[in-house]
Amino acid sequence: MSHATNLVPEIDAITAEITEELIGIRRWMHQNPELGFEEVKTSAMIREELEKAGVSFTAGYGETGICATIGDGSGPVIALRGDFDALPIHETGTPDYVSTVPGKMHACGHDAHTAILLGVVRVLSRLGALPGRAMFIFQPAEEGLGGARAMLKDGLFEHCDPDIVLGYHNWPLIPAGTIGWHPQTAFASTDPFDIEIRGKSGHGAHPHLARDPIVAGAALVSGLQTIVSRQVAPLSAAVLSIGRIEGGTARNQIPDTLRLEGTTRSQDPAVRDQIRAAIETQCAGVAAQFGVEITPIFHTGVPAVVNDRTILDPVLDATRKIIGAENVIELPEGSMGSEDFAEFSSRKPAAHLRIGSRLEHHRTMLHRSDFDLDEACIPTAVRALSLAMLELMAAPPK
Numbered sequence: 001m002s003h004a005t006n007l008v009p010e011i012d013a014i015t016a017e018i019t020e021e022l023i024g025i026r027r028w029m030h031q032n033p034e035l036g037f038e039e040v041k042t043s044a045m046i047r048e049e050l051e052k053a054g055v056s057f058t059a060g061y062g063e064t065g066i067c068a069t070i071g072d073g074s075g076p077v078i079a080l081r082g083d084f085d086a087l088p089i090h091e092t093g094t095p096d097y098v099s100t101v102p103g104k105m106h107a108c109g110h111d112a113h114t115a116i117l118l119g120v121v122r123v124l125s126r127l128g129a130l131p132g133r134a135m136f137i138f139q140p141a142e143e144g145l146g147g148a149r150a151m152l153k154d155g156l157f158e159h160c161d162p163d164i165v166l167g168y169h170n171w172p173l174i175p176a177g178t179i180g181w182h183p184q185t186a187f188a189s190t191d192p193f194d195i196e197i198r199g200k201s202g203h204g205a206h207p208h209l210a211r212d213p214i215v216a217g218a219a220l221v222s223g224l225q226t227i228v229s230r231q232v233a234p235l236s237a238a239v240l241s242i243g244r245i246e247g248g249t250a251r252n253q254i255p256d257t258l259r260l261e262g263t264t265r266s267q268d269p270a271v272r273d274q275i276r277a278a279i280e281t282q283c284a285g286v287a288a289q290f291g292v293e294i295t296p297i298f299h300t301g302v303p304a305v306v307n308d309r310t311i312l313d314p315v316l317d318a319t320r321k322i323i324g325a326e327n328v329i330e331l332p333e334g335s336m337g338s339e340d341f342a343e344f345s346s347r348k349p350a351a352h353l354r355i356g357s358r359l360e361h362h363r364t365m366l367h368r369s370d371f372d373l374d375e376a377c378i379p380t381a382v383r384a385l386s387l388a389m390l391e392l393m394a395a396p397p398k
Helices: 008-031 040-052 110-125 147-153 213-230 269-290 309-323 377-394
Strands: 056-061 065-070 077-083 133-139 164-175 179-181 185-187 189-198 238-246 257-266 293-298 328-330 350-358
Touching (some): 008 110, 008 309, 008 377, 040 056, 065 147, 077 110, 077 377, 110 164, 110 377, 133 147, 164 309, 185 350, 189 213, 189 269, 213 238, 213 269, 257 269, 269 293, 309 328, 309 350, 309 377
Parallel strands (some): 077 133, 077 164, 179 328
Antiparallel strands (some): 056 065, 065 133, 179 350
16 A cells, blocks of 8 residues: 555545635635636635645746645656636526626636645645645636646746646536546547638629628538538547628628638547648638638647546546545546647646536536536545545656
8 A cells, every 4th residue: 555545534634624615715716707817816816825825836827827836755746737717608507606797607617626726735735745746737718718828838847847747627427526537538629710701792682793701601611511420430529610600781781701710629630630621622612612712710729638548547546545436437438628738738648537516406517607516526626636646746657
């Protein structure tokens, strides 16, 4: 039995002692949501909590991000990342701690993620000397805004270079008290794109004298949907979605331009490249068909989150020891959602867990306006992640 395993009773006792306070932190964040790169109050709260715990930190990565460290042991540096931004969604749920900011809410549970990360900080800071060094990444702007990339650009890994990075996300599809995992691709890559269609404006009564970008756009949207259904192999996971169409100012006028905005998602880098090439081909074909100009614009997305089994397996072993093997669930499939934790996992050996957070009396899902979670997920994650970090420090994978 490892020394870290002997610490299970102490980890459990500390977690039980701080759980109520961690739930209070989560509820304060839920009432005071801030969007990506605007998390000024949230960042200040995190710094205050770190100071109270006597933990050293450096702020300013990615504007509002923070990196805290504990220990100076000779073992490896194990990083744990949590995010803290909210979404531009108006909350329709009615918990006692409902958002006080119209049009903004923690609809993805990043408030709980922050409470979990602060909980692991509290636990490890009270256990005495560590066999290695713990690194805690408090990340802003995860929701498609590039917060992880911004932290790295600001020198996060130059400040403290981790050997291993761990991540987690609450998961309302499995019960609180459980932790889920997937053996390979945990989250898909995602790539935003815009398509600009330029035609020739004209009167709605004389369409033959115009070049209609709206009709071209309608044909293009239909054609794009055949990429996944007819060009990608059926067993290769992929999604292409158009989320916004903008064009025109009057019902009786054919406009000059139309703009489409969308995303692609895949779990295989080859499929990722295939979809991009197919979009370009579709655009060229529709442009020729309708006599318009079509320009696809591809933005830098994030790669897939792929679990490293040499990291995942010892993390799962630790998780089974502390919450019971029956509560550690292998999930049948990865998510087609994306996680910019991929910016870290594509650079370092990494593993990612899903923390069961389902409210049995209120079945909901991430990014819904009525989202909420079972706060029992917080102590479950604190216990499991604390032990996992300790065991990775004491016996790093070869």
